Amino acid sequence: MTHLETATPEALRADMVRALHEQDAIVSEAVAAAFTAVPRHRFGPDTTMEQAYDLHSVLPVKKDANGLPLSVISAPHLQAVMLEQAGIEPGMRVLEIGSGGYNAAVIQELVGADGEVITLDIDRDVIDRARQYLDDTGYDQVKTMAADAETALADLGTFDRIVATVTTWDIPPSWIGALGEKGRLVTPLTVCGTTRSVAFERDGDGLVSRSYRLASFVPMQGEGAAPDxxxxxxxxxxxxxxxxxxxxxxxxxxxxxxxxxxxxxxxxxxxxxxxxxxxxxxxxxxxxxxxxxxxxxxxxxxxxxxxxxxxxxxxxxxxxxxxxxxxxxxxxxxxxxxxxxxxxxxxxxxxxxxxxxxxxxxxxQRRGAATIRYLPGAAPSPLPPGTARKRHGHVTVTWA
The missing domain is CATH 3.30.310 (TATA-Binding Protein)
Structure with a gap:
């Protein structure tokens, strides 16, 4: 029998964290400890142990009538990259948009007993599933909510961090309003089918990027769905x-x-x-x-x-x-x-x-040379190079 067939979940998890370190997806001890603590395989019981701890494998949550994924638990490599971008600290109040349960559990490890985590999804089946597995694995402190993220944030107060795990075509005004003064939004933003996980911070009435990385997610549903x-x-x-x-x-x-x-x-x-x-x-x-x-x-x-x-x-x-x-x-x-x-x-x-x-x-020709800004309101006309119109505002990207 192979090592993978005989290894315990704890050993596979340790191997995963070690490999994520080697690929620079995990760079902090806090994120390493959180990934080590959460039993990922228990959030995908219909998958093999090897798949659950593979760096680049997603865990299916829900599919449509044609068998295409409506919701998945993202690959560990991508989740680690985004959580490092988020820079979540103990005691923070964090909102996750798009729920599978596992990522919310990792975030709960990062904020600790004094922090608060809300995970939100438009699909009641998905959020009920997340609730079940969060309770089964001891993360009953995480709050779950079924709602459309396009409009739901207006009544939730402010957050230190907002992490979206679905592809967002636009950034609703309520998301910017829900960020605390020193808050950070990490979202997979798409422009013409090209998606980047962008860590945004406040910049006047809008947002400016702190970092960006290649990303791929299932698309947002509901009022925030992208025109296609x-x-x-x-x-x-x-x-x-x-x-x-x-x-x-x-x-x-x-x-x-x-x-x-x-x-x-x-x-x-x-x-x-x-x-x-x-x-x-x-x-x-x-x-x-x-x-x-x-x-x-x-x-x-x-x-x-x-x-x-x-x-x-x-x-x-x-x-x-x-x-x-x-x-x-x-x-x-x-x-x-x-x-x-x-x-x-x-x-x-x-x-x-x-x-x-x-x-x-x-x-x-170098990595990380772009600065991405999101500005509420109408884009200038004619449209300048590096600018893309959105529903609530526009994205402007400049290169150093």
Whole structure:
């Protein structure tokens, strides 16, 4: 039998915490102690012990009629990163938005007996499940609440920390109002399908980022759900955006994709793809996210960069998106960034895209160079580069 088959939950938990330390997901003793204390496997009894303590495995909570996840307990690596971003201390009052039970238990360990934790979810089934497992594991001090987070916070007072574990497209005014003077909001904020876990602090009437990390969560439901525009260009190829100003002419763009292909190479290094993707998403004038299935990629019609989604620049009848090729002359990464474009405006779109790739490589090619601000109220018009409209306000991102 293997070590995993014979190891106790305590041993698996210790291995998980050690590995999270090694990957810099856990950097503080407080978070390490909290992860060590909470029996994660008891919040996912229908999964194996190995899956429960795997760094990158989610634990299913609830699925829709098609078997797609409506609610999950996030992977330990992501939970650790977000709790380190939150900087939760003993005695704090903390709200969790999106509940599976486990993360709330870890937060209770962090705030201690003198702190207060409320975990909130829009789905009564999810919150009832969380309540059961919190009670079963001795975390009955955690308060549970079934409500829509878009509007529920107005009556809950102020918090030292708010941690959202669902993808948020916008930040409701009540969330900002519920932050204490030195409060911090950690939320997976999405712009055009690109999501970052952002640790925000107050900045006048708005918020400014303290840190941001790559993240992926199930989307928020209810009044705060994201607008979603999606078209199929052909079987296995989709374009998606939350920006109402971006043209999504499926028929014309499908014809473009089936036509001639233009390649344009930037001469710039391809590195830090998550940072590059964030930069391109906020700075392209008409961005959408291009997704392609593996069989379409294997056919050679679309580049592998689209498998998990790649930011594209689109017009009414043309499309351009990022790719890469080996090139040792571009630096230690060994790859050069480039653009694939289709359609009557292929040359112009490829030139715009390539210039941005060069600017990224020249001025911003490092981790953590962006500052993200959330400002309530209408966005300026015309929309400046690095700005995205939201329902209650707008996001502005600048690069050092």
């Amino acid at each position: 525009r999606k078209v199929m260009l052909r079987e296995g190829v989709a374009l998606q955006t939350d920006n109402e100003q971006v043209p999504l002419n499926a028929k014309a763009l499908g014809r473009a994709l089936a036509g001639d292909r233009l390649e344009k190479w930037s001469g710039a290094a391809y590195d830090l793809p998550d940072e590059l993707d964030w930069f391109m998403t906020l700075n392209l004038p008409s961005p959408a996210r291009l997704h392609a299935s593996q069989d379409v990629i294997d056919s050679g019609l679309v580049e592998p960069s689209a498998k998990l989604g790649v930011v594209a620049l689109v017009s009414e009848d043309s499309i351009a998106y990022r790719t890469r090729r080996p090139n040792p002359d571009t630096g230690t990464a060994g790859y050069e960034s480039g653009v694939i474009a289709h359609g009557p405006q292929a040359e112009a779109l490829a030139e715009q895209y390539t210039e941005l790739l060069r600017r990224w490589a020249k001025d911003h």
